[in-house]
Amino acid sequence: MTLRLLYPSLLIIMIWALPQDAMSQKYSNEFLTIGVGARAHGMGTAVTASQQDVYAPAWNPAGLAGLSPDAGLEIGAMHAEWFGGVGNYDYLGFTLPLSGKNQRIGFSLIRFGIDNIPNTLSLYEADGTINFDNVTEFSAADYAFLGTYARAYPKANGTLRLGGNVKVVHRTIGEFANSWGFGLDLGAQLEKKNWTFALLGRDITSTFNFWSFSFTESEKETLQITDNLVPINSLESTSPTFVLAAARKFSVTDNINLTAELDLIATTDGKRNTLLSADPVSVDPAFGLEADYGEFIYVRAGVSQLQRIEDFDMQERLNSRPSIGLGLKVGQLNVDYAYTDLGEDDGRSTYSHIVSLKLGLKPGGER
Numbered sequence: 001m002t003l004r005l006l007y008p009s010l011l012i013i014m015i016w017a018l019p020q021d022a023m024s025q026k027y028s029n030e031f032l033t034i035g036v037g038a039r040a041h042g043m044g045t046a047v048t049a050s051q052q053d054v055y056a057p058a059w060n061p062a063g064l065a066g067l068s069p070d071a072g073l074e075i076g077a078m079h080a081e082w083f084g085g086v087g088n089y090d091y092l093g094f095t096l097p098l099s100g101k102n103q104r105i106g107f108s109l110i111r112f113g114i115d116n117i118p119n120t121l122s123l124y125e126a127d128g129t130i131n132f133d134n135v136t137e138f139s140a141a142d143y144a145f146l147g148t149y150a151r152a153y154p155k156a157n158g159t160l161r162l163g164g165n166v167k168v169v170h171r172t173i174g175e176f177a178n179s180w181g182f183g184l185d186l187g188a189q190l191e192k193k194n195w196t197f198a199l200l201g202r203d204i205t206s207t208f209n210f211w212s213f214s215f216t217e218s219e220k221e222t223l224q225i226t227d228n229l230v231p232i233n234s235l236e237s238t239s240p241t242f243v244l245a246a247a248r249k250f251s252v253t254d255n256i257n258l259t260a261e262l263d264l265i266a267t268t269d270g271k272r273n274t275l276l277s278a279d280p281v282s283v284d285p286a287f288g289l290e291a292d293y294g295e296f297i298y299v300r301a302g303v304s305q306l307q308r309i310e311d312f313d314m315q316e317r318l319n320s321r322p323s324i325g326l327g328l329k330v331g332q333l334n335v336d337y338a339y340t341d342l343g344e345d346d347g348r349s350t351y352s353h354i355v356s357l358k359l360g361l362k363p364g365g366e367r
Contacts (some may be wrong), residue, residue, distance in 0.1 A: 005345075028238040028269075029141045029169055029181065029207060031112040035059060036078050036091040038336035038356040042325015043288025044302020046263040048245035049189060049198035050290075054095045054358060057063060057108050057148040059076070060187035060243075061163030061201045064095055064104045064150035068332050073097065078356035091356070095148070106148035113141035119174065138174030145170075158192035169209060176215060183207025183238065194250070200243040207238040239269040259290045275306040298327030332360035 037055035040047040050064025051059045054076035078091040093108035150163030169181035187200040247261035263286040276283035288302035305321040322342035338354040
């Protein structure tokens, strides 16, 4: 059966998952935790301490100040396809320095969308017959707009970087539902010699999404007949997440360098299936490695999302999301690629390809 003929429609599934009250929801705005940039995904998303470029706002806004004070405009773009191409995840952002030294601002747009979803709410005629001509298509998309400010405070014994995001979240499900949300992220990086320590607070004040719905009377009747709740205008909140990270750089030879990072991601929205699971705080570790030759060619690997899974024999095993990646830097252009698994293991192909670009434009046209 093709996606176009699925019944009940994906619309009903999405409506069922929408908030019905003002309580904090687990996995709310989860599309923002996917993260952007092939470098990060190649390292298992363990980059809270080491990401210091235009992609930093999605991982730790303080990393934006890690760019060289002489660096000018930097532009980044990414495209990834999830679930065999059903979902598209895209990013576009840029950052530029302020007149004051060691200060940068950035602006980012993130979109996660599923397009060409069949709307089968009008599949049946009044006499009970099926009319496929009534099936239309719509898109469900999540957008995030990030405005970022970061500043570095260099000292003789190290450098402290601080940064923050102001973000606006807009989510739509066709013409049936949409929401607007607002939130704040704060981050810090402390670099001392070859070590970098980082702390991130995402959605530190909770991020609130205000949902509104617009269904016709016939659509409401269909939802009731199929035992689905008719959603009402409501408030959804995203609980804070905190990340503690440490990265270490090693010089293997004059031309070969290695960066290793460990992140501990603590969610506060209740018990999750993570390696360290408790209520209300669960901790999910992520580990990444990056080797480079002359800062020209990069090889990456990582692992994240460690979960305990029971198979049909009731035997518990540890499941994970592995990833690998490659990078190439030519002048001020970086091309990165990652190949990562979503963590499923039920016979389906859940691997995704991620490609991202980064271009730096120095003042005065220098390259």
